[in-house]
Amino acid sequence: MSIHDSDPAGLTTVGPAGEHRRIARVFTDRVRGVPSSAWDNPAPCAGWLARDVVRHLVDWFPAFLRAGAGVELPAGPSVDVDPVAAWTVHSDGVQALLDDDATARKTLVNEHIGELPLDVAIDRFYTSDVFMHTWDLARATGQDERLDPGKCEALLEGMLPLDDVLRKSGQYGPRVEVPDDADVQTRLLAFIGRQP
Numbered sequence: 001m002s003i004h005d006s007d008p009a010g011l012t013t014v015g016p017a018g019e020h021r022r023i024a025r026v027f028t029d030r031v032r033g034v035p036s037s038a039w040d041n042p043a044p045c046a047g048w049l050a051r052d053v054v055r056h057l058v059d060w061f062p063a064f065l066r067a068g069a070g071v072e073l074p075a076g077p078s079v080d081v082d083p084v085a086a087w088t089v090h091s092d093g094v095q096a097l098l099d100d101d102a103t104a105r106k107t108l109v110n111e112h113i114g115e116l117p118l119d120v121a122i123d124r125f126y127t128s129d130v131f132m133h134t135w136d137l138a139r140a141t142g143q144d145e146r147l148d149p150g151k152c153e154a155l156l157e158g159m160l161p162l163d164d165v166l167r168k169s170g171q172y173g174p175r176v177e178v179p180d181d182a183d184v185q186t187r188l189l190a191f192i193g194r195q196p
Helices: 011-032 050-069 083-099 101-105 118-141 149-169 184-191
Strands: 107-110 114-117
Touching: 011 083, 011 118, 050 083, 050 107, 050 118, 083 118, 101 118, 107 118, 114 118, 118 149, 118 184, 149 184
Parallel strands: none
Antiparallel strands: 107 114
């Protein structure tokens, strides 16, 4: 089961390009809302600062695309120099890629995930990452931490059956225990190892 086998967030109606536009818009709002003095605030990910949340997204994904699909994204300035511009150039490049009709006909190949249509791979592995890291940046910088509950539900439903695989990947911290009646955002954050 993948994170999109069920679709309470409505992905099938907007497609990967529309979903990225929606998710990235919120993350961009949080990036632009960071006071200049807050970029070095601690983030909820161990050892990270607020700017490292942006650094993570602009660093891992271009290499993933290059290796798996031969796609080069435009490079912005360093996150250390200008995190807002670094994110904007990166995010605009991803959106342009998804808006290109040819992208859906391309394939991404990766030893861990196999072969997928490029737009599906972007949605499944990258856009979802942007969504979850929106909370990290908001928490680190004192901004609105609310996430779309429909998207939280879709992600959690898809990830729960993969608990063991996700833990072994090293990409998620230990699951945090929360009350059974906690809201879906709290349950998602706890599942990925955050202290909501």
